[in-house]
Amino acid sequence: MTDGKGAETAHGFETLAIHAGQDADPSTGAVITPIFQTSTFRQPTVGELPAGYDYSRAGNPTRAALEDCLAALEGGTRGFAFASGMAATDTYLRAVCRPGDHILIPNDAYGGTFRLVDRVLRRWGLDYTPVPLSDLAAVRAAIRPETKLIWCETPTNPLLGIADIAGLASVAHEAGAQLVVDNTFASPYLQQPLNLGADAVVHSTTKYIGGHSDVVGGAVVVRDAHLADDIAFHLKSMGGVAGPFDSWLALRGLKTLAVRMDRHCANAESVVQLLVSHPAVTEVFYPGLENHAGHEIAAKQMRRFGGMVSFRVRGGQDAAVAVCDKAKVFTLAESLGGVESLIEHPGLMTHSSVAGSELEVPDDLVRLSVGIESVEDLRADLTQALG
Template sequence: MSQPHGFETLAIHAGQEPDPVTGAVVPPIHQTSTYKQDGVGKLRGGYEYSRAANPTRTALEECLAAIEAGAHASAFASGLAAEDCVIRAVCAPGDHIVVPDDAYGGTLRLFRKVLARWGLTCTPVPLGDADAVRAAIRPETRLIWCETPTNPMLGITDIAALAGIAHEAGALLAVDNTFASPYLQQPLMLGADIVVHSTTKYIGGHSDVVGGAAIVRDQELGERIHFHQFAVGAVAGPFDAWLTMRGIKTLGVRMDRHCDNAERIADMLTDHPRVTQVLYPGLPGHPGHEIARKQMRRFGGMISFRVDGGEQAALDVCSRSRLFTLAESLGGVESLIEHPARMTHASVKGTPMEVPADLVRISVGIESADDLIADLTQALS
């Protein structure tokens, strides 16, 4: 497809030309493990075995690269599989990574309990503090790992500034763009080297498929990640790839509705007497608001808030909600609510990265905003 095109056009068409044989406008699900060769080593379209490549997965990868303005994308079985593959493709035993001090609990578990046994060390720092980041960098630092917005504290990091720090040190910058989605933020355009996603979340958008992705702007790096993925095997299956592509087609319109609803709910929570703090980058009082305005299209559909009354009060809000379903994950069309300290971030309990016990995290869906506000109001009563 010729460039340039708008985001919404790329989301619907990139990698998804009509089938040349039948004219089908939706790429088919190539549910196969292997491919007939026309002679030894004579492959049709380069396909020999679906761990190496599958046409449905190729279509998804081309679309992901296009909507993140990257040169190469790899689609994985999960977001954590993408993270693990990126780190092992970039780093070696003995290397060091700078990580956020409020990252997703699963990411921190991967660093601290899995990759540490492989010989990797990491230092958690507040990535918004340039001096702290520079102080954490060592001669063996190969990667700075960033989330923005962070999970669950909704912290914002200046991607362009962090890329400058990383490159000065001879390191790469990887950005977990899951909370923002490619529609709201494109880290590669801001200087990042690698973008990762849990495509389970906003990209898939319907809570019906688990997946991950890594997108890069350097073709050689992309090929290195792809080789590592091929060698290890954490690939997205064809049906999962097809479902994820279907989700991407409506990503733009969904994200606009997520943002519309979240902005209204953030305002309501700010005014509620039982809420002691609202963490949402769209609020002018948020410490990262101006940076978010600069590097994001809008502010997203994720909100965290703290409740007067401590942990039990937060648990009560989670249990009383009705439209906000008590569940882990995020980014689907339905609204979800959870208690990070006991659910998604339980793995960091007792560490410096522990999250507040009175914190509630919500993933604002695309239902009627009035209904969602009414539900939260009664849950807080």
């Protein structure tokens, strides 16, 4: 791991999450990074920037602390904080791709990513092909001379598919393309794609990194200096930066990421045990299950299997919606990764944008973001909701 500035460090994850990029404020001794709620910075003389900052779109000390910490946790050399996960995705794609390029996306990609690629960037001239990324042969077959990158999600949203990051990196690099991994579901605590060969990692920091459902943000972390310069230029030019307060909230969330993720995982494992034996449930999607198609790969590249669970119910869409409506401890809401448990119907909520496409999700699917409440309460709530 590195400290976010390229220097090697032997510190463990939990220590880096609390300290990387977050030295005590030199002017006051404050142990928590201040919120530098300012748009601009005084210059003693024209062009002189004692701290390296001139305008907060280009750089802000609070944002820089978050970016350095994220880089350290992902094993990268440089991180970038954005106003949302979609801002991070859009900026990365525009930095790397040009009109006429082609990319591969998962055949069960997040609905927001699909919408951006299909309805925005395709008009800009970017072509794409959905591929089952768990099938390396299918990925190789889909690559074209103009393929610029493979966009990977693992685990995927909402079907919890698993892709072999090291294998995809090899395929991408053989073709002269990049591999970028959306690491939102796993978080850097459970999985570090850069250490497995990926060129870039993308996050919605709204989710597990923020962890408290009170901030919207995104991030990109890379190793290569030239790629970092391209992203920095596009971030400054396009302007989708994280504000100081949002950066501070995400940085606060990182400090407890490890302990939260351990509880998310433990609760999810217990919830899965309930679901797999419930007569109203026809299928459970969780990479921790030994019969999951990606279980062995997930076990190799993830610390644990995460807090996201999806399942199908008997009775189709009406039954799935009824389960969502009946839940009481699980809150019916979009998003994920907060300390509170959430339940949703992907087909009618987060993934409505893929309806009618080859990425359409089953209409009897329910997705859970398992929080850190008492697991007995979570199990009891699902039991009553399933009937």
